[in-house]
Amino acid sequence: MSDRSTIADAFADGPAFIPYLAAGDPSYEASLEYVEALDRGGADIIELGLPFSEPIAEGPTIQEAIVRALEGGMTPERFFEFVEDLEVEASLVCMTYYNLIYQYGTGEEGPRPFVERAAAVGIEGFVVPDLPAEEADPLRAACDEFGLDLIFIVAPTTRGERLERMMDRVSGYVYVQARLGTTGARDDVSDQTGATLERLAGYDVPKAVGFGIKTGDHAERIVAAGADGIIVGSALIDIVADGHASGAAVEETAAALETRARELVDGAARGAAADGNVPEPEQP
Amino acid sequence: MTDPTQTTKPGRTDRPDGSFGRFGGQYVPEALMPALEELEDAYGRYVLENEDGFMDEFRARLADFGGRPIPLQRADRLSERYDREVYLKREDLLHGGAHKLNNALGQVLLAKYMGKERIIAETGAGQHGTATAMAAAHLDMPCEIYMGRTDVNRQRPNVFRMRINGADVNPVDAGRGTLKEAISETMRDWSRTVEHTHYVIGSIVGPHPFPAMVRDFHAVISEEAREQCLDRLGDLPDAVVACAGGGSNTMGAFHHFIPDEDVSLLAVEAGGSSLEVDEAAGVAPNSATLSTGDEGVLHGARTTLLQDSHGQIMESHSVSAGLDYAGVGPELAHLVETGRVTPVNVGDRVALEGFHRLSTEEGIIPALETAHAFGYLHEVCAEDGAIDDDPLGETIVVNVSGRGDKDLETVIEKTAEMGLEAAPDMSVFDGGLR
Incomplete structure (x- = not known):
């Protein structure tokens, strides 16, 4: 277990808010503004997506964001420049698929050149949705060498030995997948989440819950159920996509993102105040 | 020199962990890993060990339903x-009308032995989709096929055949709308439905044990x-x-x-x-x-x-x-x-x-x-x-x-x-x- 990055600190003062955006969606410049707006809105950690052409773990919302980002010219090298250009307080985690990590550099050194470059621009950790613990040792070794965290996704189906194997290799936080399926905003909160959090209760690593969180109320209930952080992607990308489709000004979309970020941060804080008790759903 | 009259053992090149030299492995979302473990177990027992006479039933159905041996x-x-x-x-x-039935019949039958309730598959030319739709009808399993939009348009007769066999066909609009996108979309379905659904992958591709298992059926x-x-x-x-x-x-x-x-x-x-x-x-x-x-x-x-x-x-x-x-x-x-x-x-x-x-x-x-x-x-x-x-x-x-x-x-x-x-x-x- 590594705790050399500052990622674990993000969980020290109450629940962490962890937004996700695809870097370069819909353009390099606009995307910089959007990420910085989320930082102003209270992000503790930001998961930045480096778009891959075959995102098998993503639902339609993030797939479309990835298409927009790729069409806008995003590449691994542009991504690193993007990170250098960002002015944010939050810790930065790179979320991408293994082929892009693997192909960076000469192709003979495995994931090391990518991790080295990521560390140099200030990335502090990775989430790689198509890299289960069984295949992760080369990336784990490179992360250890450069002091980065490797975050694993725990699914509702993850149990027993597989969970142990993952917990042996995880650092920073675990990404608790709230429900089966692909990413995407939902209108309800899954009861699979509580069961997964219970299985993880004995492990001394922050648990951040993602997949389907959309509103401050969701955030409140998830944190009250025992989460140490909330990960929100598709609900924010919906705002980016709407702004792009309607031709709204970048500042307008950025302001909407910042507002939603504050709503989610407030919801998470209410959940923490509930002290582990799941509040009753609000009456209309 | 190989003695051609000697029946050779099959030329298995896969190692127990499912890798072929430096190729292979299981690079999939975490949610699918338990399903792959379950499938590995079923593949080992039913296909490799012929537990419950699985391979005997498979061979018999390939003969009666499929028409093997083939000249x-x-x-x-x-x-x-x-x-x-x-x-x-x-x-x-x-x-x-294609080799595809060997694998489709094998996997749909395996899904039945595993107690799965639903079949999904991707298809490119539509040959695997039609074979899966046929096998699913033959073995009375509900079936949904993902097919790229480009392929739906250029392989229409196969779309009709799948529909007529009772399968649902879901066109995939992503990318250029061909096999690559169809596979990605079928994996997404499977990651939602993995607990009761089997993904009948149509080639020797994908995570272990699919490449070895599909090869064994063919x-x-x-x-x-x-x-x-x-x-x-x-x-x-x-x-x-x-x-x-x-x-x-x-x-x-x-x-x-x-x-x-x-x-x-x-x-x-x-x-x-x-x-x-x-x-x-x-x-x-x-x-x-x-x-x-x-x-x-x-x-x-x-x-x-x-x-x-x-x-x-x-x-x-x-x-x-x-x-x-x-x-x-x-x-x-x-x-x-x-x-x-x-x-x-x-x-x-x-x-x-x-x-x-x-x-x-x-x-x-x-x-x-x-x-x-x-x-x-x-x-x-x-x-x-x-x-x-x-x-x-x-x-x-x-x-x-x-x-x-x-x-x-x-x-x-x-x-x-x-x-x-x-x-x-x-x-x-x-x-x-x-």
Whole structure:
């Protein structure tokens, strides 16, 4: 277990808010503004997506964001420049698929050149949705060498030995997948989440819950159920996509993102105040 | 020297962890890992150990429902034309008109033994989709097929067949709308429904145990062909030729010949319109993965891929929807790396000429995928053939992986477009068929 990055600190003062955006969606410049707006809105950690052409773990919302980002010219090298250009307080985690990590550099050194470059621009950790613990040792070794965290996704189906194997290799936080399926905003909160959090209760690593969180109320209930952080992607990308489709000004979309970020941060804080008790759903 | 009368053990190249040399593995979202473990367990018990008589039932159904064993036929006209002995393994005669039923029936039956309640599958040319829809109807399982929009449009007869067998067909609009996108979308469905659904993957691709398991279901092709050669010819052939996209008919046709080192194994890929790559557009106008690709990770496996310098997957191309894929099975990538299998390729035009030659001279209309193998045969064996290198020898088995009914619209259109010499005059049909 590594705790050399500052990622674990993000969980020290109450629940962490962890937004996700695809870097370069819909353009390099606009995307910089959007990420910085989320930082102003209270992000503790930001998961930045480096778009891959075959995102098998993503639902339609993030797939479309990835298409927009790729069409806008995003590449691994542009991504690193993007990170250098960002002015944010939050810790930065790179979320991408293994082929892009693997192909960076000469192709003979495995994931090391990518991790080295990521560390140099200030990335502090990775989430790689198509890299289960069984295949992760080369990336784990490179992360250890450069002091980065490797975050694993725990699914509702993850149990027993597989969970142990993952917990042996995880650092920073675990990404608790709230429900089966692909990413995407939902209108309800899954009861699979509580069961997964219970299985993880004995492990001394922050648990951040993602997949389907959309509103401050969701955030409140998830944190009250025992989460140490909330990960929100598709609900924010919906705002980016709407702004792009309607031709709204970048500042307008950025302001909407910042507002939603504050709503989610407030919801998470209410959940923490509930002290582990799941509040009753609000009456209309 | 291999003794050809000795029955060899199957040429398994996979290690217990499912890797083939440095290829293979399980690069999938965490949610799918328990399903892969469950499938590994079922594969080991039912397929490898014949628990509960699974393989006996599979073989019996392949015979009664599928029509196996499938003949090995001498191609008289081609043999005469090339002054060699050309034999055809007639997988086009398997129920459904392609080799695909071997695997589809095996996996749907396995899903039943595993207690799964629903079948999903991807399809490119529609051959795997139709085979899965048939097998699902035969075994009374609900079935949904994902198919790229481009492929839905160019393989309509197969869409109708799937619907008529009672399967739902979901068109996929992402990307260029071909096999790659269909696989990604089927994996997404599976990650939602994994607890009660089995994903019948259609080739020797994907995470372990799919590549090994799909190969084992198709290995009956080479098991029969090898015995038929020994019975008929008293000897093994000099070469086995099969087309290769993902590689399922290829590995099926090769598997039992792998230990026979004197038998050359030729995998014929789609050269498309060109082997040149347009990096800026992210397009490879071919699907010659084994010939031109390099190592990477796609759809659950480390294998050989068509990708740009950043690792983004290229859009592939072939006149044949079934070969139109930017990846290839990890076992085939491994066998090419070790030199046991030789990758070759021919383009759209040569494949179309092969299509017409087999149709007019032998009375067999092959699938456009299969036609690539006959295009290659001609380029090597004909006096005016373009390929000087001759790895084929005197006795050649070509795997006729499927029949071409599904391709007739494409063939008529492309034949007119290219003005092919080998083709019958199609001009009378201009404007009348579409």
